[in-house]
Amino acid sequence: MITPKLTIVGAGPGDADLITIKAIKTLNEANVVLYDALVNPDLLDHVNPNAELIFVGKRRGCYRYQQEQINELIVARGKSHGHVVRLKGGDPFVFGRGAEEMEYAAENGLQVAMVPGISSSLAVPAYQNIPLTKRGSSESFWVITGTTKHHKLSDDVALAAKSSATVVILMGMGKLSQIVQLFQTEGKNELPVAIIQDGTTTREKIGIGTVDTIEVIVEEKQLSNPAIIILGDVVKHRNKILEIQQEVLVKSE
Template identity: 45%
Template structure:
């Protein structure tokens, strides 16, 4: 008696978190490209440049799981469930996240849930917008006597409020990068004004590194007006600090008035 055997393809679940960078598809790492080329499924976020999906095989399943500030269509719990289900049923899942997976991107949470299912995981860092976007604008995080350190702070925490860390950061002389804060610019600038920093240079960069990039440079006192004038909206990051004075668009007259005020006191 001959038994008919049905050969089943073995699925080997695997999850790779890939940082897609700030927006320009050319800023994806080579290792990220290699991961996408072997993906069975790609779960990608709202701020990921969709041109990166072309690196994945034609037969790969590509699923948008993005959420913006006012959109809860894809909760983190749902994203976690999709990631696990697809890995167990299809094999290699690439979780493509904007920026770097571990900078305000809940990357650790996704790795933790994957490992709770004993699914092998890999992390491929990306260029964080917090560092890469100011750098592309010739704004260093640290430079000479202008700044010896930097903070990266969320403008809006999980409770929808300004992070308490920002109040502490505003007291320092460090460069301060605020992510997800442009909608709260009035409240944020009020924090700096309370510290006597109305003339502190500020840069606001919308859609950094992309073809839709929009930049305004000013000081704490006037930056809200400039944001309205230039119609800057989210996604945008804020850079506070003396290093912003190095930006080509910064008006040196602001520094002059700032020095005069300091001498008066």
């Protein structure tokens, strides 16, 4: 007897090794897996070999299915096949619309479960030795979407620019000029900024500058989506580590 079920699974930020053991076990138990464009293809090696794999796109410029179609597909496959796994990049509850898909499935009679993933908002800066909090530099951090459902810059960015917290902006490259202007308005022209494209993958690219210089650096390095913007004094930690390592190397010679 088929038991319709949806499990939302976080695939992590890009490096296939950053998926959790529980997520791998869940993929191995799936009857159907719906996966997004930002999911590392290597993770599909962990899927039950008898499961149906369905690529549903979902990234800027790549919309194989609209969200409503994905919701309906989850319910239809759940009722016809049983256990549907929705494999989504990062953590699906951090700007991943996982909550919406879970609600729709539950309203249509599916059992629902969630396997958290490592969010790119945490892991991508960490891979470049950028902590989001550091004693003496930052006591908190904001994680904000750069583009709301109305395709506008979130009002929270203006609020965050007034704080002393580290600010992490996802999906914000198209609004970079607006973001820069908000921080300049607050007199934070020299605030360090890092932009990391394709973080934790072999395609990773990074640009480091300040609020005043970052747009020029983005153009020089040809940085684009998918990328994460980090604004705050914690960005300095990356260069400090490089300097310490260089000093140790020189002394050892």
